[in-house]
Amino acid sequence: MTPDPDDLRGRLRRAGELLREFYEGRHRGALARSRRDEDDLFMLLVLSETMGIPNPASYYTLELLPLLYDRFHEWHLRMGMEHSPLEGFRCC
Amino acid sequence: MTPSSSFPGFLREPGGPRILFIGGKGGVGKTTTASALALELARSGRRCLLVSTDPAHSLGDVFGIRLGPRPKRLREGLLAMELDPDEEVGRYLDQVRENMQGLVRPAMYHEIERQLELSRQAPGAVEAATMDRISRLMAQATGPTSRGREWDVLVFDTAPTGHTLRLLALPEIMAAWTEGLLRRRDRSDAWGRALERLSGGRAGERAGEGDELSYIDEVGSELPSDDDRSHRIREVLLERRRSFTRARRLLLDPAMTAFIWVLIPEKLPILESEKAVHTLAEHRVPVVGMVVNRVLPAGELGAFLEARRAQEEAYLARIGESFAQIPRVHVPLLARDVEGVETLERIGRILMGDETTAPPPT
Numbered sequence: 293m294t295p296d297p298d299d300l301r302g303r304l305r306r307a308g309e310l311l312r313e314f315y316e317g318r319h320r321g322a323l324a325r326s327r328r329d330e331d332d333l334f335m336l337l338v339l340s341e342t343m344g345i346p347n348p349a350s351y352y353t354l355e356l357l358p359l360l361y362d363r364f365h366e367w368h369l370r371m372g373m374e375h376s377p378l379e380g381f382r383c384c
Numbered sequence: 385m386t387p388s389s390s391f392p393g394f395l396r397e398p399g400g401p402r403i404l405f406i407g408g409k410g411g412v413g414k415t416t417t418a419s420a421l422a423l424e425l426a427r428s429g430r431r432c433l434l435v436s437t438d439p440a441h442s443l444g445d446v447f448g449i450r451l452g453p454r455p456k457r458l459r460e461g462l463l464a465m466e467l468d469p470d471e472e473v474g475r476y477l478d479q480v481r482e483n484m485q486g487l488v489r490p491a492m493y494h495e496i497e498r499q500l501e502l503s504r505q506a507p508g509a510v511e512a513a514t515m516d517r518i519s520r521l522m523a524q525a526t527g528p529t530s531r532g533r534e535w536d537v538l539v540f541d542t543a544p545t546g547h548t549l550r551l552l553a554l555p556e557i558m559a560a561w562t563e564g565l566l567r568r569r570d571r572s573d574a575w576g577r578a579l580e581r582l583s584g585g586r587a588g589e590r591a592g593e594g595d596e597l598s599y600i601d602e603v604g605s606e607l608p609s610d611d612d613r614s615h616r617i618r619e620v621l622l623e624r625r626r627s628f629t630r631a632r633r634l635l636l637d638p639a640m641t642a643f644i645w646v647l648i649p650e651k652l653p654i655l656e657s658e659k660a661v662h663t664l665a666e667h668r669v670p671v672v673g674m675v676v677n678r679v680l681p682a683g684e685l686g687a688f689l690e691a692r693r694a695q696e697e698a699y700l701a702r703i704g705e706s707f708a709q710i711p712r713v714h715v716p717l718l719a720r721d722v723e724g725v726e727t728l729e730r731i732g733r734i735l736m737g738d739e740t741t742a743p744p745p746t
Contacts (some may be wrong), residue, residue, distance in 0.1 A: 318667040320582050329573035330433040334568040334617075341506070351512035352624055354477070354503055359617050361492055382495055 332367055335360050342381045391673035391711035391736055392644070395421070396428040401642040402525045403538045403634065403673075408646035410544035410654045413677040413715075415442050416722045416731065417646045418541035423725065424732030425537055426461035433466040433535040435521065437514055437551070438543035441466040448724060455534075457727075463535055469715050472513035473504055487608060487616075503685070515554045519631035522641075526634060552669055555632040562625040569618050576614070635669060642672040645710075649679060658706050661690040674712040675735065676703060681716040 336343070338360060341350035365383040368376055376382045394400050405491060406418040412650050415436070422432040433455055436443035443466055444451035447458060453468040477500045484496060502732035518540070524531075542548040560729045608616065645661060647653045657674075664671055679700070680693050705713070715734050722728065 312660060314388065316582055320579060323575055323579045323582065327572055330568060330572040334565065334572065337565065337568065348508070349559050350506060351476075351503065351509050352558065352562075353622065354500065355480050355483065355620055357618060358480070358487040358496060359620070360614055361488050361496065363613075381499065383492060 322331070330365065335363050335367065339364070339381065342378050392421070392713060393737070395642065396425060396430060396736070398430065400537075401640055402639070403522055403540070403641040405540045405542055405548070405641070405643045406646060407548045407643060407660070409653045412646050412648045412653055413675075413722075414646050415446050415541050416728065417644070417675050417677065417715075417735070418539050419443070419446050420728045420731035420735055421644075422462055422464075422537075422539045423728050424736055425539070426646050427729075427732070429461070430465070430537050431461040431535040432537045432539050433521075434458075434462065434539045434541065435518075435555070436464075436541045437518060438541065439469060439510065439514075440543075443541055446722065446728070456671075461535075467514060467517055469510040469517075470515045472517050476513060476516070477501075477504065483566055487613075506660065508671045511550065511554070515551055516627075519555070519627055519634075522631060522634045523627075526640065528558055535634065545656055546576040549660060549663050550637060551668075552664070552667055555628045555635065556667070558582065559625060559628040559632060562621050564626065566618070566625065567620050569614070569621065573614065573618075576611075617679070636667075638670040638672075641670065643669050644673050644675060645671055646675045648677050649696045649703060651699065654699060654702060654706070661707065661710070668708070671710055674703075674710050676700070676712055676714045678717040679714045 297382075338356050340351045341347040341353075347353065361383055364376070365380070368374075368383075371377075375384060389419075395404065404418075404421070406414050406421070408414045418434060422434040425432050434443065436451070441451070449456075449458070451464055451466045453465060453471055455463040458464050468491045473593060480500060481497070484493070488496060519701065521538055524533060529536070543552070597649065643664060645657060645664075647657045661671055680689060680696055685693060713735055715731060718727070720727070720729075722731065730739065
């Protein structure tokens with residue numbers, strides 16, 4: 293019995309998609325993580341004064357705070373801390 | 385420009401520098417010099433805005449009137465004001481508060497509010513606010529007069545040395561800092577773009593999987609998306625960098641800005657001035673001239689003051705050596721305190737070399 297050529301093509305396409313998903317997915321995860329790390333670092337730089345690291349520009353970074361509040365909240369949850377670890381900086 | 389002959393006369397010329405900083409150790413006569421100079425410039429047709437940046441203001445006292453953070457007309461062609469850093473900080477915080485709307489869940493307002501109030505007391509806030517105001521005034525000085533500006537020259541009566549040097553260094557430090565932050569944004573954005581290129585477009589959604597995006601969906605769609613947020617952060621930083629770079633460019637432009645150093649022929653002011661002028665040179669801030677204040681007048685002074693004069697001559701010689709490259713003018717010690725416009729005008733004439741420094745008639 294010869295296999296149905298359309299069926300075969302369909303299966304091959306599906307297999308291709310799965311393979312692509314498999315390889316790209318790994319890269320996608322890596323890229324997303326890199327970006328997230330970069331954003332975390334940025335946020336911590338802006339908040340450095342709050343963590344006791346002198347920041348010459350802390351006055352000017354105030355205007356960035358509203359943009360970073362949500363990210364900070366998400367960060368401490370992701371780091372396994374239920375509440376903000378910074379004494380002077382609470383978000384929840 | 386030939387030194388000595390051109391300072392400080394060239395300040396009166398219509399094409400002369402539009403921003404003057406008067407600096408020096410506390411108590412050497414910065415405010416007097418700044419006021420006398422501003423009066424003289426106003427008289428010769430260059431309208432001045434005289435600004436005191438010292439948190440302990442004495443500008444109003446010299447003129448015997450009350451000054452505030454808004455320019456007040458002292459006479460034809462002369463406005464004066466005393467900066468109020470607390471008010472500046474307040475205005476800045478208000479602005480941050482205003483920008484917060486639409487960026488943050490209302491539940492967080494209270495927390496941010498608390499944070500902002502804490503920052504009011506933070507070290508450096510007053511300094512940063514002062515610098516902010518100074519750089520905005522400087523930007524105004526270079527803009528067209530048509531925009532309601534009633535002056536041509538800005539004269540800054542600065543705070544004592546340390547404060548001033550720090551103020552001058554700030555734009556450089558801040559520019560470096562914003563630069564660093566922008567680089568971090570660039571890297572973040574580069575990762576973001578790489579993500580997007582992977583399986584075109586879909587990646588954008590995946591990037592935030594399980595974190596920001598799902599979270600934003602919860603709080604409502606009126607809050608900005610991650611990309612929007614990133615964009616706004618970049619905008620804020622770019623705007624900051626623009627204003628720092630502009631302040632720094634103006635500060636270092638000899639055609640636009642002139643720094644005038646005041647000292648008295650005594651040991652400590654000389655030592656401090658040597659250090660300060662050195663630091664200014666390191667920051668490439670142009671010192672166009674020095675005012676040597678309270679030099680004992682010529683003529684018979686009596687044994688006590690003659691003894692002082694002998695010492696003073698040694699100090700003047702040291703000033704001549706240390707600052708050989710910088711044009712100087714001498715202003716004599718006067719019989720009475722400087723008070724009121726008349727004495728200031730006289731000092732202005734002495735500064736400009738229009739009046740000889742002969743001993744006052746007895």
